[in-house]
Amino acid sequence: MPFILTRITRDGLSRLMAKYVVGQIVCHERGWMDTHMKQIKKDCIGWHTFHSFRSLDQLTVGVMGLGKIGLTTAKVLKGFGCRVHGLVRTPRSHSSVEPFVDQLWHGREGLADFLKDCDYLVNLMPSTPLTHGLLGDEVLTGASRRPVIVNVGRGDIITEADLLKALEQGWIFAAVLDCYEKEPIPEDSFLWTHPRVVMTPHNSYNNNEDYKRHHIQTEFIVNFENFLAGQPLTGEVDWQTGY
Template sequence: MTLTVLFAAGQDLFNDYHVPLANALKDNAPEAVLVTEAAPETVDYIIYAPSSVLQDFTPYTRCKAVLNLWAGVEKIVGNPTLTQPLCRMVDPALTQGMVEYVSGHALRHHLGMDAHIHARPGDWNPVDPPLAQDRSIAILGLGALGQAVAKALSAFGFQMHGWARGPKSVPGMTCHHGPTGLTDCLSRAEILVTLLPLTPDTENLLDTRALAILPEGAALINPGRGGLVDDTALIAALDSGHISHATLDVFRTEPLPADHPFWAHPRVTVTPHIAATTRPHTAAQVIAQNIARSEMGQPLLNLVDRSRGY
């Protein structure tokens, strides 16, 4: 029986994904046919991006799953017409990209590299940075990405702390949970990394109060979600010097508007949402293998829990 797989993520992305998906489906689910248009009642699976023009899932009565191309699902999970199972993207290449981004910027802040990169004649101030074993890094969010980043950073010898909503156990890391645990974790974060999903519970989690808990001179790395951070509170903390620097890869509005104060702030590094991009060749394998699992009666991988929002 032929399976109709609708690519509903836009033509630009289809240009990138067409060949990798066709090859991955041929290897994993040869009965699947990849299309960009189809009668809704004939569609078995939908490959999706939140920017899609498809917003009403009601007519897709035969659809067995919606397979999101991104790790984040906050822009789709609340859609009341979406009754089909929703899977988020968990891709080894995406995870590796995040590990490399966070590790690079954590080491940059740890070693004080900016001062040397921007040094001028006469700027001879040989201050030895601490060793990793003398520096504490905290990660908010201990899912697949947070645990992978923790593993990489703990290999350098950093004192690792992590926070999640519920109890977690991660090798090489002191784990905290709940409201009291969040305070304990933040108070130890000389470098803070945010890798939480964006939900009603996590929006503006890093507000004036939370930022004030961080040690004086802490650095922030946010490759998670822009809405985790109160922009106004962060700018105030940077202006006061309480936060020494913020490296930000995600924003409430993207691209970041040209008049946003982050662009001109001397203690902010803006990167254009590059920390963990979905790469077509590896993501195509994840999607095709999930379709194959579903057709064999196995549980879908990376299924979103609607009650938690991710």
């Protein structure tokens, strides 16, 4: 029998992950990683080169998964002027995600249209049988703007092999990864050294100990007291859907 499992639902987690997404997009657009590498190499001439970049209000960002974290991310992106496209697993009305999502698509049948105009793809979907390999095979050939993938959801939405193929074939421009098909990441993985891959150690949600005490412990205590009292729990996982 499945046991009762709950997840964190407080707004603090959603805001932290939304900030990670915006930060990585700005970092990529402004070429700060390249500038830093020129600093390390003491490349004085290259370091002074101006980097042409797009502002956030010039970008279309596709957000995959519009739960609490996804909607918060869409809201933050919209606040910076981005055009936001949304993809959800189960059908819902567009009015349920307005005014933070400009266009909405559903499931695998809507994926091709969702991908067409995105400059960035932000994955915030959970790991379920319906999301495994969702961006695999050759589905990314339909992403005409060669988007950057920002994966802060689950790594199994695309295999390493399919990700490498998408990069090498030019279907996507780059990948920013905070989660992976295999964790820990094998030492021989191409991800460590690929010039168009940025990796972070699955910490997009993480903050200091004060945050953990204030949010995680507080929410656990409230849920535990509700459990003992026979009251409904917040963030209870549905074992049928997988999240």
